[in-house]
Amino acid sequence: MEPKLKARLRRQVTSRREELAGLLQSLVRIPSFTGEEGPIVSFVLEKMKSLGFAEARADGLGNAVGRIGTGPLTILYDAHLDTVRVTDPEQWEHPPFEGRIVDGALHGRGAVDEKAAMAGFLVAGAALAKAFPRGDLPFSLYIVGSVMEEDADGFPLLYLMEKEGLKPDYVLLGEPTDLKVYRGQRGRLELEISTEGQAAHGAHNRQGVNAIYKMAPLLRAIEKLDRALPKAAPLGRGSVTVSDIGSRGPSLCSVPDRCRIHIDRRLTAGETKEGALAQLRELADKHGGAKVELPVYTAKSWKGTEVRQEAYFPTWVMEEDALLVQAGMEAAHLATGRKPRGGVWSFSTNGVATAGHHGIPTIGFAPGKEELAHTSREVIQLADLAKAALFYALFPFVLAERAGSR
């Protein structure tokens, strides 16, 4: 990357350090639980406009979509704006919606997952808009504040790609990576399994067929299956967990005629929906014939748009020597001054849509520790946030350079 441009962007981002911390604070102060993101989307769109973005609008679902530059290479930065709820306010050392700064670190719900990334994107965007007021960049950088991610990972970007026709060449996710370059995640599949019996009075129980007893051997078999699932680097082992159980009968003094369990199935590299389904159907057939189904998640976005998604989130992993991963490593080196490190997420991200469903090269880079997400201890080191913002400003040039010299 050209040294003069690099120095100019570095100066631009560094001079906005206060603004960067203030932006994260403002974002944390606007509660944005899944399905209630309207106010934070408005805030982000207003900021995009005032910071010089060429375009800023809410799409049909309610995602905030901004753009800088008009170049042929299309890059999409995504940070979901929704957060999980706060159910335990008394467990927070610092109030969850204050964005309190203590010893150079900002605390609050969503600070890690993943409002810090959006604050960094906005400052990087402002630096690019300032350095290139005519937008004559070698790329078009779309900055997306997605909604509904916590309940329907992938759906907001599927909407953007399939309903709005925005198909980027490359994607960068702002899920926490602690300033490492992440290149994949295990996939996920949810399943409902049910057995049918025959109801009878508890006093005449032998006249009935107990659906819970019919389920019992299958439960044992699933526990055994979990221990036999394969391991694959770098994502680790697949897993299967019975996460819920319920039954139905005429009363508590009756033989139940229905039992159902819910399954959380994590898929490692090489495991697919079809494979995992076939595996459980085979087990179910062997142990008394239960029905295995894929549940469908439904909800409404803050804009009132129907969300409907099969509970399948495909595994994805990028090769270590892929162009995008290499560009990420180079930009991370420039932004942090340290030898860059790689990794993968343990949890699921919007990458299930971009890389998993659509095969678009995707990586992640952001401040914050993944294991603090969804906890009452969410905290971001502001020095790390500043490094991330610099990364977000430099990365598209590094990527455009590498993509152009292919």
Ligand SMILES: [Zn+2]
């Ligand atoms: Zn997240």
